[in-house]
Amino acid sequence: MELGQLVNGTPVTEFILLGFGVGQQERFLLLIFFAILYVATLAENLTIIILVVLDTHLSRLPMYILLSNFSWLEICYVSTTVPRLIFDLTSLQGIISFRECFLQFYLLFSFGTTENFFLSAMALDRYVAICHPLRYPQIMSQDFCYALVVACWGLGFMAYVVPVTMMSRLSFCGPNIIDHFLCDAGPLLSLACPPLGVTPLVCQTFVNIFVFSNVLFVVLSYGTVILTLLKPSFEGSRKKAFSTISFHLIVVTLFYGSVVGMYITPEGENQAEVTKAVTLFYTSITPFLNPMIYCLRNDQVKEALGRLRKRKVSLLGRNMTV
Secondary structure, three states, X not given: OOOOEOOOOOEOOEEEEOOOXXXXXXXHHHHHHHHHHHHHHHHHHHHHHHHHHXXXXXXXXXXXXXXXXXXXHHHHXXXXXXXXXXXXXXXXXXXXEHHHHHHHHHHHHHHHHHHHHHHHHHHHHHHHHHHOHHHHHHHOOHHHHHHHHHHHHHHHHHOXXXXXXXXXXXXXXXXXXXXXXXXXXXXXXXXXXXXXXXXXXXXXXXXXXXXXXXXXXXXXXXXXXXXXXXXXXXXOOHHHXXXXXXXXXXXXXXXXXXXXXXXXXXXXXXXXXXXXXXXXXXXXXHHHHHHHHHHOOOHHHHHHHHHHHHHHHHHHHHHXXX
């Protein structure tokens, strides 16, 4: 990756992240908050992964294969931003090198795009399970499910290679100060020297294609599911099915609601602060909330936890006997 060039030819080797622009006491409180949030997010998502891996019943179910990968994705997603944010809160200036900045930018958008695809994959799983229950074992086989997982990860990481490469080759004008707590497309483009060529258009086009195509697929999938559940034949199982997909819809709404919020950020003096708040929500808060939403009141997860506890008690009993 070539370093960006200033107008006078001096290479840009670093950027300064302004962060939240608060006092020392507020910085300390934010540091504690984000440290607790990060540890809790790791613990929640790791619990789901371990539970799915250790429980032979859950590990065979397509939904939980997808969910365990989704939890691993959330760990990666939050680790792209929060540790760096905590580090910057301990220093007076959030200095980040040119390469580190663009690496964070690439990983952030790659994990975000991968999450788009996983939300679509889980919507597909619920669509097949409810709309085509007799064909569900054949369609959502383990082989197909693992192929879906590989496709989500692969497409997610290939999606933003071109835009990030194009942006990294732009020349950057002074000052090299980013009014944000992470390296994002908008603030980086605002520091680039004109002419920018087709780079902003390419970046926006890629975002629009991958975000709105997945939004459309998710809306159509859950829309069809809801219409199917309203049929008289589902009267007996409607409540349980609605309870299941309602949690999925909450996760989808949280993620896409915050992402779409980035497109309707109001112009004005507070635009940067609103952008930071929205970005903070979908990069830090939603990875913490998602495991609780998916597993709250989930009977299969509760049963798996019960089986795991019994297994531990049984092992302890055997060790004490020996």
